[in-house]
Structure formats: C-alpha cells, structure tokens
Amino acid sequence: MVNQSDRTPWYEGPALLELLETVEVTHDQNLSDLRLPVQYVNRPNLDFRGYCGTLAAGILRPGQKVKALPSGKVSTVERIVTFDGDLEVAYPGQAITVTLEDELDISRGDWLVEAEAEVPLSNVFEADIVWMHDTAMETDRLYDFKLATRDLAGQITAIDYQVDINTLEHRKADHLDLNAIGRCRVELTELVPLDDYRKSPGTGSFIVIDRLTNVTVGAGMIHQLLETEVPYEYRDHDSKAEVVWNRSSVTPAMRAQIKGHTGKCIWFTGLSGSGKSSLANALEVELNRRGYHTMLLDGDNIRHGLCKDLGMSEADRTENIRRVGEIAKLFADAGIIVITAFISPFRADRDNARKLFKEGDFIEVHVDTPLDICEQRDPKGLYQKAREGKIKDFTGINSPYEVPRNAEVKVSTAELSLSELVTHLVKYI
Numbered sequence: 001m002v003n004q005s006d007r008t009p010w011y012e013g014p015a016l017l018e019l020l021e022t023v024e025v026t027h028d029q030n031l032s033d034l035r036l037p038v039q040y041v042n043r044p045n046l047d048f049r050g051y052c053g054t055l056a057a058g059i060l061r062p063g064q065k066v067k068a069l070p071s072g073k074v075s076t077v078e079r080i081v082t083f084d085g086d087l088e089v090a091y092p093g094q095a096i097t098v099t100l101e102d103e104l105d106i107s108r109g110d111w112l113v114e115a116e117a118e119v120p121l122s123n124v125f126e127a128d129i130v131w132m133h134d135t136a137m138e139t140d141r142l143y144d145f146k147l148a149t150r151d152l153a154g155q156i157t158a159i160d161y162q163v164d165i166n167t168l169e170h171r172k173a174d175h176l177d178l179n180a181i182g183r184c185r186v187e188l189t190e191l192v193p194l195d196d197y198r199k200s201p202g203t204g205s206f207i208v209i210d211r212l213t214n215v216t217v218g219a220g221m222i223h224q225l226l227e228t229e230v231p232y233e234y235r236d237h238d239s240k241a242e243v244v245w246n247r248s249s250v251t252p253a254m255r256a257q258i259k260g261h262t263g264k265c266i267w268f269t270g271l272s273g274s275g276k277s278s279l280a281n282a283l284e285v286e287l288n289r290r291g292y293h294t295m296l297l298d299g300d301n302i303r304h305g306l307c308k309d310l311g312m313s314e315a316d317r318t319e320n321i322r323r324v325g326e327i328a329k330l331f332a333d334a335g336i337i338v339i340t341a342f343i344s345p346f347r348a349d350r351d352n353a354r355k356l357f358k359e360g361d362f363i364e365v366h367v368d369t370p371l372d373i374c375e376q377r378d379p380k381g382l383y384q385k386a387r388e389g390k391i392k393d394f395t396g397i398n399s400p401y402e403v404p405r406n407a408e409v410k411v412s413t414a415e416l417s418l419s420e421l422v423t424h425l426v427k428y429i
C-alpha cells in the first residue's frame with residue numbers, strides 16, 4: 001500500500017498510495033465534445049430565459065454556436081451566467097446558466113452541443129449495468145432510466161452476459177441479482193441523444209429506477225449504441241396538411257405494461273374463400289380465451305363503414321389496405337393484438353403495412369388455399385357471379401393476387417383443420 005515490497009519483485013510500479021496521489025486525472029475530462037444537459041429552464045420574467053445545468057463535457061464561451069438536441073435547432077450563446085457573475089469561459093463540472101440569442105424551445109433533459117456536432121439519436125444501446133437491489137433485474141420489465149437530466153421509460157431487453165467479479169469471466173445469465181454486473185441491451189421508449197461512457201461519462205451513464213417504488217435499482221455505463229429502426233413519428237410524412245407529431249406521455253410500452261403483453265398485428269392474406277375470416281375468428285376466440293386483449297378487423301366489415309367509399313379497383317384496394325394498416329398500428333400501439341383478414345392482394349401494400357411496425361410485431365399469415373378449392377367452396381356465391389361476368393375485377397379470376405414471398409407463416413386449409421391451424425398459429429405467436 002505505502003511502500004514497494006520486496007515480496008513482489010515482479011511489480012515495478014509505484015506503491016498504491018503514491019499511484020493514487022500522482023495519477024493523471026485530467027484526461028478523464030472530455031474538453032472537446034461540448035455537452036450541456038439542461039436541468040432546468042429559468043424564466044423569472046419575460047426578459048430572461050436561461051438554461052441551467054452542469055457542463056458535462058467540452059468548453060463553452062459566449063459567442064459560440066450551439067445546437068439543441070433532439071430538435072437540432074441552432075443558436076449562439078449570449079451569456080454564461082453564474083451566481084458570482086458572468087463567465088468568459090466554462091469548463092466541465094461547472095454549474096452554469098446559459099442564455100441564447102434566439103428563443104428556442106428547449107426543455108429539461110435536452111442537450112446543448114456544438115452546432116456542427118453529429119450526435120446520433122438512438123433508443124437502443126448496450127451498457128454495463130451494476131444491479132443494486134435485492135429484487136433481481138428482470139428483462140422485458142419497464143423501468144425508468146435517468147440519463148443525464150432526462151427521465152424516460154425503457155426496458156432491459158437482454159443480458160448478453162454477466163461478469164464474474166472474482167475471475168472476470170463472462171457467463172450466461174437471465175437475470176442479475178444484487179451487486180451483479182452484466183453487459184445488457186437497453187431499449188428506451190424515445191429516441192434521444194446518447195453518448196458512449198468512454199467519450200463523455202456525464203452523458204454516457206445512467207441510473208435505473210423502479211417505476212412503482214421510485215427506488216434506484218441499478219446504474220450503468222453506455223458501451224455502444226445499436227442500430228435502431230427509425231420510429232414511426234420520426235419518419236418522413238407526406239401529409240397534405242401542415243402538421244407536426246404530438247408526442248403522448250403514455251407510450252406504447254407503458255400501455256403494454258398494464259395489458260401484460262405488447263401489441264402486435266397478425267395479418268391474414270389470401271384469396272376470397274381461402275379461410276381468412278374463419279381462421280382469424282377462431283384465432284381471436286382462442287387468444288381471448290387465454291386472456292389476451294384482441295381486436296379483429298375483417299375486410300367485409302370494414303368495407304361497411306370506414307372504407308365504404310372504396311370499390312375493388314387496384315387504387316381502391318391499395319387505399320383500403322393503407323387505412324387498415326394505419327388502424328392496425330393504432331390498435332397495436334394501444335397494446336392490443338390486432339388480427340386482420342383482408343385479401344390484400346398486392347405485395348407492395350402488405351409491405352407498406354409491415355413498415356409501420358417494429359420488426360417482429362407484424363406477422364404475415366398466408367392462407368394458401370388453391371383457387372380451385374376456394375371456387376368449390378364459394379361460401380358467398382361470388383366466384384359463380386364472377387364467372388358469369390356479374391362481378392368485374394374479382395381476385396383470382398380477373399384481378400391479380402400476388403403470392404407472399406416471405407410471410408412468417410403459411411397455412412394450408414386444404415390439408416389441416418381449423419383447430420389444428422389455430423393451435424399452430426397460437427404456438428407461433
């Protein structure tokens with residue numbers, strides 16, 4: 001501890017105390033990447049709007065161009081205000097209030113960074129988490145995460161491995177007990193700016209909070225950001241009206257937490273008479289029996305109301321499926337397992353519906369019944385009418401059906417009974 005020992009001749013470095021007293025710590029501070037997480041917006045009167053926070057990284061001066069995240073809006077620092085007067089320069093660790101030349105809409109949790117900085121927005125990352133509570137960490141449970149000054153909900157979706165703190169070996173784990181450390185995957189419910197801990201400890205670390213007790217149950221360091229699908233609200237929209245996305249405070253994950261399962265879309269597609277409605281109905285009965293929250297959208301029924309203005313032309317079918325996709329997405333966001341039964345004959349339309357959902361939440365089921373069997377069944381007498389020329393654009397007769405290329409499930413109603421198919425589908429879901 002205090003002196004070098006001749007019992008450790010293989011160790012040539014300084015004694016522990018000497019090392020602690022002389023170790024260079026300034027390189028732990030990141031002076032190049034400006035990070036000011038806003039803790040509080042100070043508006044004592046209409047003439048003053050200051051953004052208060054502790055500078056987590058970088059150096060800040062009046063006159064410097066800065067960008068607010070996640071909005072990306074740019075302005076220039078006017079003053080750096082402190083209790084002891086204005087500063088000409090601020091360094092990491094200093095608590096400051098910044099005023100900007102422009103009125104930007106910045107709130108608690110947002111960051112100020114350099115105007116030119118490319119800071120990725122993400123909601124999925126890998127982190128080293130130390131668990132600090134008697135109740136073990138559970139994957140797929142909703143926790144609150146406090147990252148810098150921002151609080152938001154999220155889940156620990158997987159534990160890549162747990163670290164044995166004696167041997168540093170990695171081992172498989174499905175939960176973390178008190179004091180355990182693990183490399184975990186975290187998925188937040190919002191897209192936010194994130195940093196690698198090694199780049200900026202102040203903005204690359206977080207704590208995990210139990211949402212019911214408000215107790216801090218874990219702490220973590222971000223190791224790397226992972227590829228994330230751009231959430232729905234951040235994608236390009238082609239609305240004809242001048243609209244922006246309004247975020248609701250209750251997120252799909254919060255709704256799912258109460259329902260006990262996440263929302264999904266089971267999308268049946270197939271020829272008329274293939275068995276979509278029968279299967280979708282039987283599946284809903286079984287899911288309902290098992291206590292799942294479901295909703296069935298059926299082609300014939302939706303065409304009585306929401307889509308009663310649409311016919312069977314290609315353009316009308318595309319619009320029909322677009323509307324159904326959007327509704328299915330709303331139901332899924334509400335935490336409901338939505339089952340749709342539409343011919344949905346065009347691949348591009350089905351793929352557009354799929355794009356509204358997270359990977360794994362859209363399950364396409366091709367009800368693969370051959371045309372001749374559908375025609376023999378002809379439950380509504382529509383094939384006969386189509387053959388007699390009384391219905392034009394009838395799918396399979398004089399309007400195309402594009403067979404799915406990569407449906408998650410293909411069912412053959414000619415070979416298996418309804419109940420066998422339902423068992424198969426429930427297992428898959």
Ligand SMILES: Nc1ncnc2c1ncn2[C@@H]1O[C@H](COP(=O)(O)OS(=O)(=O)O)[C@@H](OP(=O)(O)O)[C@H]1O
Pocket residue numbers: 271272273276277299300303312316317318320321341342343344345380382391392393394395399
């Ligand atoms: N021309 C033509 N082609 C196909 N089907 C027709 C047609 N005219 C009416 N019907 C009846 O409408 C039901 C199909 O509606 P969908 O909304 O599922 O069609 S689509 O997905 O927009 O193509 C379909 O229901 P299902 O038999 O349950 O598939 C038919 O009952």
Ligand SMILES: Nc1ncnc2c1ncn2[C@@H]1O[C@H](COP(=O)(O)OP(=O)(O)O)[C@@H](O)[C@H]1O
Pocket residue numbers: 270271272273274275276277278279341377379412413414416417418421
């Ligand atoms: N294994 C099966 N799965 C689903 N339907 C079947 C099966 N075997 C026979 N059928 C019959 O096929 C017809 C399918 O009609 P329907 O469910 O309305 O199809 P769609 O909604 O695709 O038009 C029903 O009369 C149903 O009883």
